Amino acid sequence: MGGLVFLDLDRLDLADIHDPQRLAKAVHRQIGPLCCAVPVDEIALKLGITEIRQEELDGCEGVLLTDRVRSAGKILVNTGRGPQAARFGIAHELGHFLLERHVLGLSGAFTCSLTDMRETRTARQHERQEGEANAFAIGLLVPDNQLLPFLKEQPEISSAVTMRSSLNISLEAAARCLVDRHAxxxxxxxxxxxxxxxxxxxxxxxxxxxxxxxxxxxxxxxxxxxxxxxxxxxxxxxxxxxxxxxxxxxxxxxxxxxxxxxxxxxxxxxxxxxxxxxxxxxx
Ligand SMILES: [Zn+2]
Incomplete structure (x- = not known):
């Protein structure tokens, strides 16, 4: 996996944060500034996820198996839309795991569709939870120190293309992030x-x-x-x-x-x- 061996994260410090953006910022405060793509697997494994499986899935993008009090969790993500979408999926499921107020589905798991991975609405519980998991995923995969230079420039597709390669995220996630944060x-x-x-x-x-x-x-x-x-x-x-x-x-x-x-x-x-x-x- 080639992660950063010095990564030391403390889940207790994150326990009472219910705002997804603040939660992502709190994770980055613990890690310190990064100059390359965020090691999402390693972060998840340090924060209570015990297993991450990547497979080609049919009909869903990601699954989180956990319990109500989040004693541990297992993540399964779809590789069918490429490695960058899978990274987003891991960050999204980690968001459900850390946002302890998120209510599990009837099966005792979070099962997330492609529509869920694009959700931004905040009205109903399911959509709100999916929107929050996405906001956490973007905040985790795109740290502020790496985003700010692009927000100071004129809006350009080339910014999203550069973000895609430097942060190892999809062009779609990069463009959504720019649209969301640009003044x-x-x-x-x-x-x-x-x-x-x-x-x-x-x-x-x-x-x-x-x-x-x-x-x-x-x-x-x-x-x-x-x-x-x-x-x-x-x-x-x-x-x-x-x-x-x-x-x-x-x-x-x-x-x-x-x-x-x-x-x-x-x-x-x-x-x-x-x-x-x-x-x-x-x-
Ligand atoms: Zn979800």
Whole structure:
């Protein structure tokens, strides 16, 4: 596994933390600054997980076997979507393990689907728990000291690509993390065969009018890039806002990365109306 032998973690210090981001930060405080990918297996094994199995699974992404008081736990994760998704799965299940208020399923285990691994909602118990496990996983796999340099730069797909290799996380996780934490109003959209798979928005980004299964607008740079049938990443360019949203915004910029397999990742960057300036003009 090639982990860091000096890693010394104390689970007692983490026992009363119920906020997933604070919990991830507390783990990193114990470890100290890292300059490379986070050794998630070793962290899990130091914190009470006794076994991690990685196998190709059908129909679920990860399972945590444990008991109500978390005396010990075993993690099983799917390798079918690649090693980086498996690392995310381990971090996600470790989140369920450490967040002791998370309630086990009827089978006495957490069984997590692909939808669960993307959950961000906070309303119902199941979705809230999955959203918290994901927030913990991102906080654990992307330490603040390694994320901050990217948040100071203009939003760019290349940031997500660099994060993917330096942190050994998926491009999807890296892009979601950027969208979530960047101060600029940005959003990311994943498509396949010209149809939207799903989208994530930063807090200040306006609604994306199009939803899962919809074809991308012919006004979008994504549609144009797909038409050229070449893989690669475009520059960030202005597009008509109507390509993605019906919100009344002054400008919308779009950059797209076309993969070899018909998958694209689109980054959207909005300019929001400056309320103060508008009022001045009207006076
Ligand atoms: Zn889960």
């Amino acid at each position: 600029e109003p940005i959003a990311a959209v994943w498509t396949k065969g010209g149809k939207i798979r799903y989208a994530v928005r930063g807090k200040s980004f306006p609604w994306i009018t199009r939803s899962t299964g919809d074809r991308v607008s012919s006004l979008s740079q994504t549609s144009r890039a797909l038409g050229m049938a070449k893989s690669g990443t475009t520059t960030m360019r202005e597009v008509p806002a109507a390509a993605w949203t019906s919100a009344d915004i002054p400008e919308l910029f779009e950059q797209v990365r076309v993969g070899k397999d018909g998958h694209t990742l689109t980054l959207l960057w909005a300019t929001l109306p400056d309320r103060g300036a508008q009022d001045d003009e009207e006076d």
